[in-house]
Amino acid sequence: VIPEPPIDAPPAFSVANDEYARLRRRLIMFFERRGCVAPDNLADDCFARLAASTKSGWRPDNLRTYLFGIAGNVYLEYMRSPGRSWEELPENVARDSDSPAAEDSRWIARAVIDTLSPEERELMEAHYLDKLSWKKLADGFGLTDAGMRVKVMRLRNRLLEDYGDQLNSIGLKRKATDRSVRVDGL
Amino acid sequence: MSTGRLPDDSLLRLYLLGKRMEEVEQDRIERSYFESDECFDRLLEIEDDLIDTYIRGGLSPEERVQFERHFLAAGRHRERYEAMRAIAANFFRDGPRPRHSRLSGIRAFLVMQSSAARAAMAVLGIGAIVALGLLGARYARLSTEKANASALAASSRLAPARGELAFALAPGLLRSNSRRAGPRVACAAPEDDGVTTVSAVRGRPEHRAWRRGASPGRFGAGRRCGGSSNLSQSSDGGTRLRRLIGWDGD
Numbered sequence: 001v002i003p004e005p006p007i008d009a010p011p012a013f014s015v016a017n018d019e020y021a022r023l024r025r026r027l028i029m030f031f032e033r034r035g036c037v038a039p040d041n042l043a044d045d046c047f048a049r050l051a052a053s054t055k056s057g058w059r060p061d062n063l064r065t066y067l068f069g070i071a072g073n074v075y076l077e078y079m080r081s082p083g084r085s086w087e088e089l090p091e092n093v094a095r096d097s098d099s100p101a102a103e104d105s106r107w108i109a110r111a112v113i114d115t116l117s118p119e120e121r122e123l124m125e126a127h128y129l130d131k132l133s134w135k136k137l138a139d140g141f142g143l144t145d146a147g148m149r150v151k152v153m154r155l156r157n158r159l160l161e162d163y164g165d166q167l168n169s170i171g172l173k174r175k176a177t178d179r180s181v182r183v184d185g186l
Numbered sequence: 187m188s189t190g191r192l193p194d195d196s197l198l199r200l201y202l203l204g205k206r207m208e209e210v211e212q213d214r215i216e217r218s219y220f221e222s223d224e225c226f227d228r229l230l231e232i233e234d235d236l237i238d239t240y241i242r243g244g245l246s247p248e249e250r251v252q253f254e255r256h257f258l259a260a261g262r263h264r265e266r267y268e269a270m271r272a273i274a275a276n277f278f279r280d281g282p283r284p285r286h287s288r289l290s291g292i293r294a295f296l297v298m299q300s301s302a303a304r305a306a307m308a309v310l311g312i313g314a315i316v317a318l319g320l321l322g323a324r325y326a327r328l329s330t331e332k333a334n335a336s337a338l339a340a341s342s343r344l345a346p347a348r349g350e351l352a353f354a355l356a357p358g359l360l361r362s363n364s365r366r367a368g369p370r371v372a373c374a375a376p377e378d379d380g381v382t383t384v385s386a387v388r389g390r391p392e393h394r395a396w397r398r399g400a401s402p403g404r405f406g407a408g409r410r411c412g413g414s415s416n417l418s419q420s421s422d423g424g425t426r427l428r429r430l431i432g433w434d435g436d
Contacts, residue, residue, distance in 0.1 A: 022223075022226065025226075025230075026219060026220055026226060028262060029219070029229070030216055030220075032259075032260040032262070032263070033201060033202070033204065033212075033216075035204070035256070035259065039260065039262075062221075064220045064221050065217075065220065065221060067220065068216065068217060068220040068221075105268065105269075105272045106272055106275065108272070109269075109272035109273045109275065109276055110276050112273065113273065113276040113277070121277075124277050125277050125278075127242075127277075128241070128242060128274045128277040128278055129277050129278040131242050131243070131244070139301060142301075153231065153234065156234065156238070156270070156273070157234075159273050160266075160269050160270065160273065163269055163272065163273060164269065167269075
């Protein structure tokens with residue numbers, strides 16, 4: 001299997017991968033807030049301009065502030081461009097889907113939930129099912145409100161991470177299966 | 187950027203929900219999260235909090251509309267939302283809830299209460315247990331007394347013993363003259379308490395005063411032997427007295 005290159009490779013200037021990812025996310029957030037159609041593309045556009053301006057060896061004093069300025073310019077140009085409009089939302093975006101992919105994701109989520117300890121499960125049930133306030137939840141577990149928020153957030157992020165990993169692995173498997181089907185069909 | 191200048195959470199929340207705000211305000215928020223890692227991390231947390239609150243149905247109607255129209259318009263937000271919803275759904279919809287024993291349910295309920303509420307509940311619980319104990323003891327005592335009284339009453343309601351007279355009335359010595367001027371009813375069957383008192387008062391000084399309590403077991407249930415009677419000397423007094431108490435012995 002030949003590994004595919006990542007879709008969003010960092011530009012060819014010296015920014016650490018982690019910092020690049022966070023800067024990109026900031027830019028995406030910036031364009032999302034303004035209702036831009038393709039915030040990812042606009043973020044990449046910002047990096048392309050940054051790369052162009054630093055090609056000569058010049059470096060901005062503050063990369064983030066500089067990038068923020070670039071984002072503002074990119075947005076102004078975007079506003080002048082044709083076809084800028086809100087992205088068409090799929091119907092009932094907040095509703096459940098019955099597609100096979102949605103069924104897969106539910107199955108994966110269930111598998112991820114099964115890895116919780118009884119105490120963790122109890123906590124998440126109290127949070128989602130019983131809809132207890134942060135204060136009640138914190139009192140029940142002998143923590144402060146902030147401590148409880150952090151605990152739930154970490155637990156949720158762990159679940160989301162596992163969920164994402166498993167979803168990716170299934171996606172890769174599915175992609176491999178599709179390829180083999182195509183090869184077989186040749 | 188110093189922490190003191192960071193926009194507060196409510197402002198960041200409005201920003202994420204796409205609420206209209208002054209250009210200057212929006213610029214300040216954006217500059218903050220571009221320059222400050224702390225502000226950016228906080229914004230990411232609020233993003234997740236918003237999704238989480240939406241899933242739990244905790245957003246106001248206005249916020250919900252903003253969330254669905256603006257926040258979910260971003261593909262990245264939609265992906266995050268779908269992942270979080272898939273996970274959250276397992277806690278309240280799809281997966282069967284694990285069976286909890288009643289005890290664990292009580293424990294869970296107690297665990298969810300504040301420490302003050304738990305202390306109050308503990309005091310109330312102890313009070314209730316003590317009160318129940320006292321009531322139970324009282325009830326047991328009353329039951330015992332009632333049972334004893336019933337047993338006593340039952341034992342007193344024996345069939346009248348026939349031909350058993352605990353006292354001796356010598357024929358010719360005593361006589362009842364209940365009808366008229368003579369002695370009134372001198373004796374009758376015992377009452378429920380089972381005690382029959384047969385009294386004889388001397389009609390004349392030379393007559394012997396006679397009084398006796400009869401055992402309930404021997405007389406059985408019936409009417410009380412009435413008060414005192416003037417008994418006079420008669421040749422068949424004993425026989426008549428026996429008739430009055432229903433004694434049909436020999």
